Amino acid sequence: MLTRPTVALAALLMLGAAPLAQAADKPTDPQIAHIAYTAGVIDVEAAKLAIEKSKTKEVVDFAKDMVRDHEAVNVQALDLVKKLNVKPEDNPTSQALTKAATEERAKLAKLDGAAFDKAYVENEVAYHKQVNGALETLLIPSASNAELKGLLETGLKIFQGHEQHAEHVAGMLK
């Protein structure tokens, strides 16, 4: 049976590649922690590339906001897993996210100027949309620890803010 989480997970995997052994199962807390942390690291890395490459103030400012917020969330995530004595566990979703992000970064690295700005910001809109969808439909409902759930809910609000911020920057570039 195709459950909503399965659909969300497929969406999270971008192209629906990489069949998942556990696709029908809910991710465990150690896996959720790993997915959330990985998603943050990916956005920080993309932002660092933008800070290095972009010459547009709005894009660089946005990228700096991403570094600051995602690093702050991940510090909180690390503190929490330490406190809960949870060991984040690598999993197919984290791996698929990392693989897709590596490809996206390679694509962005080849672009310059306005083409880079446009591709970076559009990807930020799409990426945050995707992560927010996964948080809402899969990660938050699956989290069993209340504190982990709470942090994910705060994360969702932040990332929804980023999505709007990215849309605003995308609008300015047009």
Next chain:
Amino acid sequence: MRALPLIGALALAFAASPAPAATITVTIDRLVFSPASIEAKVGDTIEWVNKDAFAHTATVKGGWEVMIPPKSTGRMTLKEAGTVDYFCRFHPNMKGRLDVSP
């Protein structure tokens, strides 16, 4: 007898002066301005207390902006009457409103 008119003038000045300016606190916790809507008077100070580990702003489109660093406080004294909607520039889904009377 020069003191009397002076005291009278002082008393008059005091009576005519507006109520002392207040400080109104808006707390930011998990990306929410609370209370979201504030009624204040010109001369009052709004103090945003940020409990989050994230930087926020109180920004009025085409107007002023107050930076509110993580675990810190941002302040602004109201100079103009009117109703303004403000938001956080970093997280535009955070919204608040100030209703400022003269």
